Amino acid sequence: MAKPKIATASLAGCFGCHMSLLDIDDRILTLVDLVDFDKSPVDDIKKFTGRCAVGLIEGGCCNEENVHNLQYFRENCDILISVGECAIMGGIPAMRNTIPLKECLDEAYLNGPTVYNPSGNIPGDKELPLILDKVYPCHEVVKMDYHLPGCPPSADLLWEALVALLENKPMDLPYEVIKYD
Amino acid sequence: MSDKIKFTIDGVEVEATPGQTIMQAADEAGVYIPRLCAHKDLLPFGSCRVCTVMVNDRPQAACTQPVSAGMSVESETEEIRQIRVNLIEMLFVEGNHYCPFCEKSGNCELQALGYRLGMLAPKYPYMFNKHDVDASHPDIYIDHNRCILCARCVRSSKELDGKNVFQFVGRGIHKKVAFNSDTNLGATDVSVTDKAIENCPVGAILKKGVGYSVPIGKRMYDTQPIGSDIEARKATAK
Numbered sequence: 001m002a003k004p005k006i007a008t009a010s011l012a013g014c015f016g017c018h019m020s021l022l023d024i025d026d027r028i029l030t031l032v033d034l035v036d037f038d039k040s041p042v043d044d045i046k047k048f049t050g051r052c053a054v055g056l057i058e059g060g061c062c063n064e065e066n067v068h069n070l071q072y073f074r075e076n077c078d079i080l081i082s083v084g085e086c087a088i089m090g091g092i093p094a095m096r097n098t099i100p101l102k103e104c105l106d107e108a109y110l111n112g113p114t115v116y117n118p119s120g121n122i123p124g125d126k127e128l129p130l131i132l133d134k135v136y137p138c139h140e141v142v143k144m145d146y147h148l149p150g151c152p153p154s155a156d157l158l159w160e161a162l163v164a165l166l167e168n169k170p171m172d173l174p175y176e177v178i179k180y181d
Numbered sequence: 182m183s184d185k186i187k188f189t190i191d192g193v194e195v196e197a198t199p200g201q202t203i204m205q206a207a208d209e210a211g212v213y214i215p216r217l218c219a220h221k222d223l224l225p226f227g228s229c230r231v232c233t234v235m236v237n238d239r240p241q242a243a244c245t246q247p248v249s250a251g252m253s254v255e256s257e258t259e260e261i262r263q264i265r266v267n268l269i270e271m272l273f274v275e276g277n278h279y280c281p282f283c284e285k286s287g288n289c290e291l292q293a294l295g296y297r298l299g300m301l302a303p304k305y306p307y308m309f310n311k312h313d314v315d316a317s318h319p320d321i322y323i324d325h326n327r328c329i330l331c332a333r334c335v336r337s338s339k340e341l342d343g344k345n346v347f348q349f350v351g352r353g354i355h356k357k358v359a360f361n362s363d364t365n366l367g368a369t370d371v372s373v374t375d376k377a378i379e380n381c382p383v384g385a386i387l388k389k390g391v392g393y394s395v396p397i398g399k400r401m402y403d404t405q406p407i408g409s410d411i412e413a414r415k416a417t418a419k
Contacts, residue, residue: 085281088302089273090309097309098277140306147302151281176404178301180280180292181397 004053004166008040009073011066012093012135013059017084018042020152021056024159031159034166039076048076054165055080056158057144060090061136065129074142079165081146083158085180087138088147094135101133149180186250190234191257203243203254204232211415213408214256215265215294217272218331219244220380223340229331231268231294233261240264262298269294270303275354277309277326278383284392285384287400291329292383293407310354317367320389321378325357328385334358334377341376358385 010018018041024031038052039045055077061067074080085091096104109115109122138144148161157177164171185196190203190212197206202225207214218229227245234243235255243256255261272278272291280286312325330349335358338346346369350359362368371377378386397403 082302085279089278089307091281092279094307094309095277095279097307098311134309137302137307139302149301175296175406178296179403180295181283181286 003034003036005038005050006035006040006054006056006162007038007048007052007073007077008042008056009058009069010041011057011059011069011087011138012062013084013086013091015041015058017056017058017087017150017152020150020155021158023155025155027159031162034163039073048072052077053079054162056083057081057087057138058083059086060093060138061132061141062093063129063131067132067136067141070138070141079145080138080142081148081161082138082144083148084153085149085151087144088149089137090135091151094137097134101131105131149178151181154179186248188248188250188252188254190254197248199248201248203234203236203241203246203248206248207243207254207256208411209414211412212256213411214243215297215408216244217290217294217329217382218333220333220337222376223333223336223380226332226336229268229329231265233264235261265294266298266300269298269300270305272329273300273303274305274307275310276329277312279326283327283384284387285327287395287397287403289384289402290382290407293402296402297406297408312357315360315366316389317365318369318371319367320373321366321371321386322389323358323366323386324384326385327383328358329383330356330358331382333380333382334386337380338371338375338377341380342372344370344375344377346371346375346377 008018037043039048055073057070057073057080061070082088086093090097105122109117110120148157150157154177160171160173184199186199187194187196189195190207195206195210204214204216204219214232214234216232218226219232225245227242230242232243233240236246237253269291280292286292314322314324316322334347335349338344346361347358349356351357360366360369373388378388
C-alpha cells in the first residue's frame with residue numbers, strides 16, 4: 001500500500017517550525033517509514049505530485065504569493081494544519097498590522113535611519129509578490145482543520161499530532177506540550 | 182463549627198461560612214474555579230465572567246455570588262468550559278497578545294487559562310487594534326496591547342496601595358486604563374513596589390530591567406496548570 005503523503009510550506013514564517021519538525025531526532029527515521037514527503041522545502045519539490053493526506057503550514061499570509069500558495073495547499077491536502085504562532089495569529093510579521101502599509105514601506109525604504117536609497121523608489125517590480133494590507137492568520141484565508149500552537153511548536157507536539165492523525169487515534173498530550181511561546 | 186452551611190459543587194458536598202462567595206468557599210475546599218479579574222487580596226468585582234458557574238441552573242459569577250445552604254453549583258461541565266474558553270478567546274483577539282516575545286509568557290494568567298481550558302487557536306477574527314505603550318516611568322511600563330481590562334491595577338491601587346493611580350476611561354471598544362496625571366505614567370505617584378504592578382495578570386504592566394529572568398521550563402505555568410496550588414489543598418486535606 002502506498003504511504004500517505006505529507007506536504008509542508010513556510011509562508012510568512014522564519015522556518016523555525018520546520019526546524020522543530022527536524023528536532024524529532026531519530027523519530028525522523030520512523031517518519032520516513034510512515035509517510036512520503038511531497039511538496040516541501042525539506043525535499044525541494046515545487047509542485048504537488050498527487051493528493052496529500054496532511055499539509056503543514058508555517059507562517060501567516062503577508063503577500064499575494066502566500067495566499068496563492070496556501071490556496072494551492074488547501075486544494076491538494078485532505079487535512080491542513082496551522083503550525084506555530086505565525087500561522088495561527090500572524091506572529092511577529094503581524095506587528096505591522098497596527099501601522100498603515102504606506103508608513104511601513106516608507107520606514108523600510110525611505111526614512112529608516114540606515115536606509116541608503118538615492119532613487120527614492122519603493123520596490124514595485126511586477127516580479128515581486130504584492131504585499132497585503134496586513135498579515136493574515138491562515139484560518140482567515142482558507143479553512144484550516146487543526147492548529148498546533150507554539151513558537152515553535154515542540155517536536156513532541158508535532159510528532160504526537162502527526163502520528164495520531166496517521167493512526168486515526170485521538171491525541172493524548174501531557175500538559176506541558178502545548179505552549180503559545 | 183455549627184454555623185457552617187453546606188452546598189454542592191459538581192455534585193460534591195462543600196462546607197462554607199455564611200457570607201463567603203462561591204469562589205472563596207471553593208478555594209478553601211480545594212476546588213479551583215478559573216478566574217481572571219478576581220484576586221484573593223481584592224474585593225469581588227465580577228467583570229471578566231471567566232468564573233461563571235451554573236447556580237441552580239442559572240449562570241452566575243462565582244467571585245460575587247454568595248453561598249447559600251443547599252445550592253447546587255456546576256463548574257466543570259463542557260457547557261461552562263465552552264463559555265470560559267470563548268471569553269478567553271475574545272480577550273486574545275481583542276488585544277495584541279504576542280506570547281512568543283512577551284516577558285510575562287509562562288507567568289501570564291490569560292495564557293495559563295488558555296492552556297488549562299484547551300485553547301489551540303481563537304475561533305474569532307483578530308482585531309489588530311492600535312494601542313499605546315507608555316514607558317515614561319523609570320521603573321515601570323504599561324503596554325495597552327496586552328491589557329485585558331480586568332481592573333486589578335485600578336482596584337489594587339485604590340484598595341491596597343491607597344493611591345488611585347489607575348482608572349478606566351472610554352466605553353466599549355475604546356475603554357482603556359488611564360493614569361492619575363495630566364500627562365503620562367511617569368508623572369503619577371506610582372511606585373515599582375505597588376501591589377497594582379504585582380497584581381497585573383498579564384504582561385500589560387511590567388517592571389523594567391527584569392526581562393526574561395526565569396528560564397523556560399521553570400516559569401509558573403510551564404509544568405503545572407493554573408489553579409494547581411488551590412487543587413493541592415484538597416490533596417493535603419485528605
